[in-house]
Amino acid sequence: MPEVSIDLDMKRITNDAFVKIARECEPDLLEKTVRPEKIVTIELDQDKNPVITRERPINELSEIEMKKGDRVCLDFGHHQVGYVTLRLKSVGSPQDAPAFFKLKFGEIARELTENSEDYNGWISRGWIQEEFMHVDVLPATIVLPRRYAFRYLEITTIDTSMKWQLVVEEVTCKSVSAVDMDKVEPYATEDEMIKQLDAASLRTLQNCMQSVFEDGPKRDRRLWLGDLRLQALANYETFKNYDLVKRCLYLFAGLTRDDGKIGACLFIEPEYIVDDTFLFDYSLFFVASLYDYYIETKDMDTVKDLWPSALRQIELANEYFDEKMLVVIPEGFTCFIDWTEGLDKQASAQAVYLYCVKRGLELAKVLGDDENEAWLTGQITEKQDAAKKWLWDEKQELFVSGSQKQISYASQVWMILADIFNKEENKKLLNHIIDLDPEKGMVSPYMNHHFVEALILCDEKEKAMDYMKYYWGGMIREGADTFWELYNPKNPGESPYGSSIVNSYCHAWSCTPTYLLRKYFK
């Protein structure tokens, strides 16, 4: 199910003043030199799960003389994002052939057990973090030019010669981030699992906070608006790096389509450029993200600058509604919500619109923009009434979506977050869908986050906590040090890309337990 959007005819416009501000907010990355903690052997057990079958102290590394086919796997203890340097030498007779070896970087142990040759998914295999290296002259210090996201590094000697062996004397990683999790107090709790949920969230967020908020430092290494919104919320409760949020908001507002539409994602290299992917929900989340930023910082200058951009997203989204005032999502990859196969996104999108317009209304009030306050108020009434009239199924007591009247978690969760009903009604609705457990479930941690937040807003905090321990805790029990792009407790190897080898295992939208804990479980 390739989900890509291509619009080669798209016209881009740049707001130079906005881009200048974004540039001024570019962080100086912090650097830490990290060394591997031990040598490990990773194998599959009889259930095909990766297990560490042997551990050796790291100081034995420089004693290992690697012949053709030998391999060694280093465990850096925690997930790193950074630049790796290898110090290599040869032993035996003089080096009479180039050293030829493979490096394989894995965010989790499972990646080391997967054969990249077998990969046949639709996403680029260029994302697999593997290098084939020739080194003509040893000893050598190899400073790898690319940045990797990894905890494990496996080095396989493809060939030396019959006359000499390769020795890896030392490996270091210059780990980089805009922030330092060691500067953030851990969430106060005696509960070991909650401690781990907080720590893995913090590490996930830290490792995604680079020149911009990246979605994942392994893949896509890119600023996505949907991810930014959740990262910013978690950042407000932890690192409080407001400039990085500001930078990203100005980037999105400064680099748009010629009609002012904000892209779903953008690139910062080789130069700032907005992608040709536009998602109904993601563009709207610019409004929510600006609102969240204002609530946290009270930075009126930024709100004044960016309000027209935010408002424009509502205007453009408004064009997608039909005469019944129901949103019509075009074919293709035009609205995200979740990766769930076959999910009908109409009801969720209608709710996201309401969720964002309500936040836009608050901003209009703050700014004293009376004209738009009135227009937005009308928007809310109109679209909320339509939702209740056409999407609410009185008999089933559930929101339905699309022509097939599909029932899903996503529709209920987003309608609850859109705050259409009162708390009691919302609570009843949420428990109803939980009891029903429809086939159209939740796949991404992103959707699961919204489910937990809905539980909390319905005063189901205990259920929320239990669910966090079940869902994100499931990743912890699988050995996660950072949270994943995708996790299905019933099928941990699942991937929307045709193979889990290109999955991202440190993914921003998965970092929210620290936000949920610190905001709602004080």
Place this chain on the structure above:
Amino acid sequence: MPEVSIDLDMKRITNDAFVKIARECEPDLLEKTVRPEKIVTIELDQDKNPVITRERPINELSEIEMKKGDRVCLDFGHHQVGYVTLRLKSVGSPQDAPAFFKLKFGEIARELTENSEDYNGWISRGWIQEEFMHVDVLPATIVLPRRYAFRYLEITTIDTSMKWQLVVEEVTCKSVSAVDMDKVEPYATEDEMIKQLDAASLRTLQNCMQSVFEDGPKRDRRLWLGDLRLQALANYETFKNYDLVKRCLYLFAGLTRDDGKIGACLFIEPEYIVDDTFLFDYSLFFVASLYDYYIETKDMDTVKDLWPSALRQIELANEYFDEKMLVVIPEGFTCFIDWTEGLDKQASAQAVYLYCVKRGLELAKVLGDDENEAWLTGQITEKQDAAKKWLWDEKQELFVSGSQKQISYASQVWMILADIFNKEENKKLLNHIIDLDPEKGMVSPYMNHHFVEALILCDEKEKAMDYMKYYWGGMIREGADTFWELYNPKNPGESPYGSSIVNSYCHAWSCTPTYLLRKYFK
């Protein structure tokens, strides 16, 4: 048939004064920027021979938009040794994944049709000139750090993404050599084949003349004494770069085993170091190489410096003779002569000893070293008598070798070069072995060179010319632009390494037609 020698207990000694002189003679490499001439498609015909099935002008390169799996092959017109720079960009949507591509360098077209995955030979697969590259940000100018030997460069896009394509805007090669063949007058002839033999020889020699005389710029990129001797001879007739020969002689004499034994080869990186391979014939060729250098340059200072090292090789070789005064070659890779499988090397080695001692004797005379002149004269008599007594088969009128009394080309050719019989006897012997055409033939161009020189010395110049056109001309007819490490006219794909993909197709010991033509066919 792995032929390697390993002696980890070997003690090395360095003559610092000699190494200093070698360092002073290090050449400044000449650089030329070379661009590909056309885009070619190489395929196998029905006889499994590589053929160019399509040619496109090089200016179309930057118009090719490469998707996943696409490939393009560039023909640089001639064999190059140098450093490649690629200018790349992306077209389509923004680059949303790393560019992942393979570079495959081929000295000849056949290499592009061979799959390196299939390689299973005993020599290191690290020699296969292939790189797997990830480029995170396009456009990019990629300056490859390694030196390659190639005429063809194939670029295969392993993956881009569904959203963009890779464009190779420009490829350049900074070709390097200590010499420039454009400065050497071509051999004067109207014969097209002879012109090509001369030109391919010159290019082979030029491309092997780097910081030292390399055996092959693809593989082993190393100074071997046996190759040096022939390269120096060709160099005297063409480039006349005496300093590079002097440098190599001082390196061999300056870096020896603790008993003064000169190695078969040595490395110049990461520092000058002699290998732990010692070959009976190669060590002795130091004497012949010094003699040739003296004849060409009359450089007495060098001869005086290096005479003790030369003499030492004869003394050490002398230890290999038994009570019959026949050489006994130890098991293993201890004497080269040729790659011919199962070749008994005793007779050839006996002859090489005589060949070199006779040249040593001339040097002793030049130096007025009466004592050694007498000793060497005795050596010649003693070993020559033994050869005639024990190795000459009166009945068969051939030299035989070893306990099995093996008959080979090599034994006859080297005995002729050793000048044991008079010219008429030698001529008869050579024509006899040609008529017999024994199973133990000649495999390497190195051995074939000695055969041709033997023909010439027997006044069989017409046969020599015909043979050059047959043997080296065979490579030309196969499309060679430089001469190969190995060529069997009856089996062009032959390799001593288990697969031809690691063969060297620009190999110093094959460069001698220009020497033979210019010296003997004036």
